[in-house]
Amino acid sequence: MAKSGIRDVAERAGVAVGTVSRVINDHPSVTAEVRARVQAVIKELGYRPDPFARSMRSKISRLIGIVIPDLTNPFFAELVQSAERAATAHGHNVIFMTSFDDAAREADRLTQLAGRRVDGIIIVPSTGLHTIKAPKGLPLVAVDRLVDNVPGVAADHRGGARNAVDYLVRLGHRRIACIAGPAGSASAQDRLRGYLDVVGTLGDRQQDPDIAPLVVGAAFDYESGRAAGTYLLARPRAERPTAIFASSDQQAIGCLRAANDLGIPVPAGLSVVGFDGIPLSNLTTPRLTTVIQPMSLIAEAAISALLGQRDMPKIGKPHLFACELVERESSAPPVQEPDVDNRLLTAAGEPLGIDLLGTRTE
Amino acid sequence: MAKSGIRDVAERAGVAVGTVSRVINDHPSVTAEVRARVQAVIKELGYRPDPFARSMRSKISRLIGIVIPDLTNPFFAELVQSAERAATAHGHNVIFMTSFDDAAREADRLTQLAGRRVDGIIIVPSTGLHTIKAPKGLPLVAVDRLVDNVPGVAADHRGGARNAVDYLVRLGHRRIACIAGPAGSASAQDRLRGYLDVVGTLGDRQQDPDIAPLVVGAAFDYESGRAAGTYLLARPRAERPTAIFASSDQQAIGCLRAANDLGIPVPAGLSVVGFDGIPLSNLTTPRLTTVIQPMSLIAEAAISALLGQRDMPKIGKPHLFACELVERESSAPPVQEPDVDNRLLTAAGEPLGIDLLGTRTE
């Protein structure tokens, strides 16, 4: 049998096509009796409305686009998975795209999505982007990395970072280094700010050079974390940080690796705290103390903002979700150090690559 | 200005709508001059053909669906990413869906995809599935986990496993355990077969009970790997395997963790070999010796089979891609053992959960 259309159903049910349409779309003004009859016929004929014809008229695709820089990042993978679940719950499907963290490609993807007439777009902006050329009239929400001209939802990166570093301070650490994320990432900047919030108020820098910020920039991935960790740790013990706050779990894990390569025991000789709360963070050796972002909450909020049209965050006033610090095995109080001449430490105390917070490159 | 349609373009260019359509679709029978003029107008007006109207007529959506069990598995994440890249290269977009490894949900997703009129579907079947109810007339290709009634492309799991275990044997190991994947996974079965291929021909079992297969089943994730590893290693040294072949990198990494928890040094006291070649495998401590699957090749092959319609693997004759064994730091020759009474080992030599290869549950 040829696939049946709405008119087949109408005819078989003895009603007009309009009525069938109303039944399909749950329009209130249909008698219960008629509705039942029509639905019976629909089931009988195995009728499935054609999404194209439908969208052509209604201008609604029930499709949303999601663009992320890199699915290899487990954090984004979790985001995509959660978003898909939420979208499905709202009766929508998801077109997935990767920007490979490239602004040009990202712009192209956005255009494609607009061409597809998606109902909305969720985007994790590519690094370095601070403004997005959104197709006119297309709901867009930025997730995780916030930008200036688009509504956003994200974790409270700054607050989370603050908690993490504060925790290290309470543990007794003073020489706390920070592996910052890429300079172009808004979330990386916020985490760095959180770090500086705490370290900056740590006491009198004249008295104790150790408490100066020690920051090195790196990409978010494992390997960059390892490189940054190696850089930070490859110096005499007296100059070496006793704790490292990494801007991502992947960096932190790379850091663990670096410490291991250098024969530095964690947490005995070094405390490491990560950020994100990817599943793996709980399975490393030692298990990673980290700041967990409530990913599924964030994804759901983004989706329902996009689809529900209510609760849409104002531009410039993003919705922020609190993070949770989980204390695991990679952090501990610093060990007693052999006497050292503090004057030798000045060099190490100098801020490194601190221009990360410099002017934005529009 | 209201968004312009094909007739606006036609009018503005002084041609008929049919001609414009022909230009859009690269139909050969259009004068170069006319084509140029039309294209100029298209650009001038910023005209974008409506995909719905277009698909409604042509029955082609330029959309493909991809359904995987779990994006949290970095291996699948890489697959999705590669597939998206390949699909984009073919002018298609990707609708992404998660089955959460649940057959019912998977079936529902397939139905949805069919309803969307996608041009084809790539699926990593959920565990335990050996046959797929494919929507009639919809090109479908199974990736990684092969099923009986659908064309498939995957890595040569069995060959890869064989190489890995063979490598351990050449290193001098005899008591080689295998952490098998879930019983329902075809790829897990193939890897187990590869393991058995080698261990089964290892010599005279009557003479040397050590060479009997030692298999324990587990899910593919970290935690299951850790549990399985703990189970395998929590016995007297003399009965303990000297090498473990895990069916996934995640399992292997969990295993590393278990070994560490039990104070067993790797590779000095235990060799571990994984499977998949996820990025993380190169960043663990120690770096993991593993079998790398050529994911992007596999994804590309799947896409071009689906879209190119040529090179479509025959049902029952899947396209297999060779894996590469990379030797890293988690494997080494077994260390000299203290004398032990071999007769005590018989129990450990018994196959465990070997029914993994039993009859399929259709």
Next chain:
DNA sequence: TTGTAGGCGTTATCAA
């Protein structure tokens, strides 16, 4: 090569 017109399967409008 180009123009014309019919129809794809729905939804929306307007009467009844």
Next chain:
DNA sequence: TTGATAACGCCTACAA
């Protein structure tokens, strides 16, 4: 509440 009918934007014979 229901029915009839005109769009929706495009493709594709078929005719010129």
